[in-house]
Amino acid sequence: MGAEDRIKEITEELANTKRHKGTEHHIGLLMARRAKLQREVLDKASKKGGGSGYDIKKQGDATVVMVGFPSVGKSTLISKLTDAKSKVAAYDFTTLECIPGIMKYNGAQMQILDIPGIIAGAQEGKGRGREVLSVARKADLLLIMLNATKKGEYEVILRELENVGMRIGKRPPNVDIKRSVKGGVHLITARKLTRITKQEIIAILNEYGIHNAVVTVKQNIDGEQLIDVLERNRVYLEEVVVVNKTDLTGGIPDGFPKGALEISADLGEGLEEIREQIYSKLRFIRVYTKTRTKGIDREEPMMMKKGNTVMDFVKKLPRDYKKNFKYALVWGKSVKFPGQRVGLGHLLQNEDVVYVVKK
DSSP states (O other), rough: OOHHHHHHHHHHHHSSOOOOOHHHHHHHHHHHHHHHHHHHHHHHHHHHHHHHOOOOOOOEEEEEEEEEOOTSSSHHHHHHHHOOOOOOSSSTTOOOEEEEEEEEEETTTEEEOOOOOOOOTTGGGGGGGGHHHHHHHTSSEEEEETTTOOSSSSHHHHHHHHHHTTTTTOOOOOOOEEEOOSSEEEEEEOOOOSSSHHHHHHHHHTTTTTSSSSHHHHOOOOOOHHHHHHHOEEEEEEEEEEEEEEETTSSSOTTTTTTEOOOOOTTTBBBHHHHHHHHHHTTTTEEEEEETEEEEEEEEEEEEETOOBBHHOOOOOOHHHHHHHTEEEETTTTSSSEEEEEEEEOBBBTTTTEEEOOO
């Protein structure tokens, strides 16, 4: 039996198993085993590289991947947002490759990828779905495009993304697991757990080879969230949701995600709102470089993201800066005094000035 068939079998068994004290341990085991199989399937898809047109080199300051069903209008939208040359036609599966384009906005250059339309069952391999989703996992932000004339697409897309370890609009669970030599599993909770029992926690940990540990849980998690912590390969991304073809429906109908942008790719309506929201969700900051000969370059700031460090800054410089890095001098809000000497782990803030000293 293949991994995909085993996943289906376990999913059916979980759906048919009633939760009570006698089944808690078994449910935990099943959830953990399914997660391992899903990881195996995803790893195979990632190693394939997706074939021609799927191995895209990251460019610009961030990468945005467009996700949507076939014929939703992604090709039309990317052609108007960027310099991409994506084929446009009124039939399904027009885009059979991963098409990149660069969108420039507020001094930032954002790479936008138009990938083949997602379909229900993509994670199981339908329509080369696993390869498509493996590309989406490498994004800095998702642009989810929906059709105003069709309801239910958003829920299907989220489910497919969840199945390949993508958590959209969520944060990593606040769980700390410290292995110990003996004593079994000691559970410390900051809040009452109503979505998972201690027996399920022990079963899941045991399946991952953890039999002795201190587990500190600071939120009301469920079994899937505990598995996310153990898998350590989950991707947590923000999203920008756009509803296309609203010129045909007179606006966004009921039943679509709250906060979605109303657009018409064909008419070019809503493009500025998309650019602005993409830029905002990527949380860009401007960091200026300083050199011994030219001083501070305020004309072309380095576009970084909130949470970036000096290490991230150095990675954007010529290779020898990283190889020969000694320390950096920083002026701005992130330091206690002007020209403070810092290391690679120093957290940068907007409008900082950085001077790198090499060995």
